Amino acid sequence: MMTAVPRLLQDILLSTAARYPDHIALVVDDARMSYREVTDYAFKLAHVLRASGVCRGDRVAIFMDNTWQCAASVYGVLLAGGVFVLINAQTKSDKLAFILRDSDSGILLSEQHLIRVFGPVTEQLPALRVLCTSKSKVLPDGVENLDDALADMPATLPPQSAITMDLAALIYTSGTTGFPKGVMHTHQSLLFVLDSITEYLGLSRNDRLFSALPLNFGYGLFQWLSAVRVGATLVLERSFIYPMQVFKRMNDEAVTSFASVPTIFAMMLAHDAKQPLRFPSVRMLTNAAAMLPAEFILGIRRMFPQAGLYKMYGQTECIRSAYLNPALAEIKPQSVGCAIPGTELLLLDENGKEVATGEVGTLHVRGPHLMRGYWKQPEKTAEVLVPGLLPGEFMLKSGDLFRRDADGDFYFVSRSDEIIKSRGEKVSPAEVENAIYSLPAVHEVVVAGIPDPILGEAVCAFVAAREGENLSVQQIKHICNERLENYMVPKHVLLLPELPRTINGKLSRKLIMEQCVTLLATLE
Amino acid sequence: MNMKKIIRHYIMENLLFTEDESVLQDSSSFLDGGIIDSTGVMEIILFIEETFGIKVDDNEMLPANLDSVDNLAAFVQRKQAQAVAA
Numbered sequence: 085m086m087t088a089v090p091r092l093l094q095d096i097l098l099s100t101a102a103r104y105p106d107h108i109a110l111v112v113d114d115a116r117m118s119y120r121e122v123t124d125y126a127f128k129l130a131h132v133l134r135a136s137g138v139c140r141g142d143r144v145a146i147f148m149d150n151t152w153q154c155a156a157s158v159y160g161v162l163l164a165g166g167v168f169v170l171i172n173a174q175t176k177s178d179k180l181a182f183i184l185r186d187s188d189s190g191i192l193l194s195e196q197h198l199i200r201v202f203g204p205v206t207e208q209l210p211a212l213r214v215l216c217t218s219k220s221k222v223l224p225d226g227v228e229n230l231d232d233a234l235a236d237m238p239a240t241l242p243p244q245s246a247i248t249m250d251l252a253a254l255i256y257t258s259g260t261t262g263f264p265k266g267v268m269h270t271h272q273s274l275l276f277v278l279d280s281i282t283e284y285l286g287l288s289r290n291d292r293l294f295s296a297l298p299l300n301f302g303y304g305l306f307q308w309l310s311a312v313r314v315g316a317t318l319v320l321e322r323s324f325i326y327p328m329q330v331f332k333r334m335n336d337e338a339v340t341s342f343a344s345v346p347t348i349f350a351m352m353l354a355h356d357a358k359q360p361l362r363f364p365s366v367r368m369l370t371n372a373a374a375m376l377p378a379e380f381i382l383g384i385r386r387m388f389p390q391a392g393l394y395k396m397y398g399q400t401e402c403i404r405s406a407y408l409n410p411a412l413a414e415i416k417p418q419s420v421g422c423a424i425p426g427t428e429l430l431l432l433d434e435n436g437k438e439v440a441t442g443e444v445g446t447l448h449v450r451g452p453h454l455m456r457g458y459w460k461q462p463e464k465t466a467e468v469l470v471p472g473l474l475p476g477e478f479m480l481k482s483g484d485l486f487r488r489d490a491d492g493d494f495y496f497v498s499r500s501d502e503i504i505k506s507r508g509e510k511v512s513p514a515e516v517e518n519a520i521y522s523l524p525a526v527h528e529v530v531v532a533g534i535p536d537p538i539l540g541e542a543v544c545a546f547v548a549a550r551e552g553e554n555l556s557v558q559q560i561k562h563i564c565n566e567r568l569e570n571y572m573v574p575k576h577v578l579l580l581p582e583l584p585r586t587i588n589g590k591l592s593r594k595l596i597m598e599q600c601v602t603l604l605a606t607l608e
Numbered sequence: 609m610n611m612k613k614i615i616r617h618y619i620m621e622n623l624l625f626t627e628d629e630s631v632l633q634d635s636s637s638f639l640d641g642g643i644i645d646s647t648g649v650m651e652i653i654l655f656i657e658e659t660f661g662i663k664v665d666d667n668e669m670l671p672a673n674l675d676s677v678d679n680l681a682a683f684v685q686r687k688q689a690q691a692v693a694a
Contacts, residue, residue, distance in 0.1 A: 323639075325648075570644075
């Protein structure tokens, strides 16, 4: 049963629901769900999953928008003993099929409007059971109505057998090879980082957290986990697509915490310039996923006059690594601060030696919040989980170069791989290139990030057609739109007669960028 | 071309990058269809402002006005009628 110290991620829901059953856990659209209601839903879902054959350690995919069902399903899967695999609702069929296969998910939880995406996939995966929330009684063959299945189940705690070392989640993240990797997190790693985060943010039950970040994204997921940990309320929006609606919701709900990325701040500042925006109830702002430009800070202060600004840095492999004390936001506008409580950050050179203060080194992360590795990819895991300070211990070797000042605060220098950060999302150039290469008329393609005032980096594709073939920008954007999440679709497509090569005959991003300087300058 | 046709043509060409008419119903939600993101909304607004000579207020950036071909056409008609009345 429930323990005072949570050992499993679902324990935080059970203990909060026991203490504050009627407190509102979630506000999504018109739904206001109390902790009791969320727990009852999760219990019932756990019984549905158990009855569908889910055993301890089995993966269950959740392919939904930011709905209350999506948030509650995370706990339903855990209570069934399963491992949740959240998949971004923008994902297209091919990638969805890849993730379902790669994770060996036996069950897919989804919603009606996504049938267009998962429909074609279920035909390829006959063993997959699909349970779909739906207002309609008529669903395609092989798709079961989740709401009907839930109605027959008791709202009781099913027997639990998992231990804290068991997997709780696979979080898929873009990789340099073009295929996403499943980051394995245990109950232990997630609970540890959750407590570290809620500690430095000083979150309490009185907080009302606001997030429009997708739940499949570590930063978005942790808004929900944090709310449940402290018994706060999460106001969850589907997206930032209709900003005015979002701004109104933030003030109507008197939210106290706002989780953002630089692209959202950039967009808010653009609105604020036309028509001032004020959010007086917000006491805490967080930024992660990409560096916040220092010149944004003044405008952010104006929009959020009462709020402390937490600049943070992390990666899916450990969720969060660093945060900057908000008192230093203006004093050290370029810094992401120091290691989160209970963890350590090291800057090492190529020989594994610590670099001196002010020198650039590769960031290594030490602590109980590290992933167990990449799902079914021991070689890739060995590249990033390297021997730690103690026998048998591992450290996470991040792909990022940093330097540290004399106070121990860290400064991002550059990435050591070619991943593009657009809107705070990771975009793998190889993944976009693969999508474009699927057009037979394409001879060569190189995808790179170019600086963009709103997006941070914009995805730019340089494409050469096969001799004598017709190829249009439209065709290229279409194939990307069919295969990739919207944020990966290139903002710019440049058709070139041929792509420049190095003397060794290799395609080079650097060379292409240099040769296209004038062309790039003409883009909006 | 009537207004809905013009709007649909624009959405297909610039957000779906296709000429296949069957992929977009006039009543389909762009949100549910995964057709737009935040930059997509800005593009749609620029397009209707330029094409139909209206001015979209920030406060009017709502799904009720913008989230389907039907909603867009009704919104543009309301705005044009207001402009005539004013």
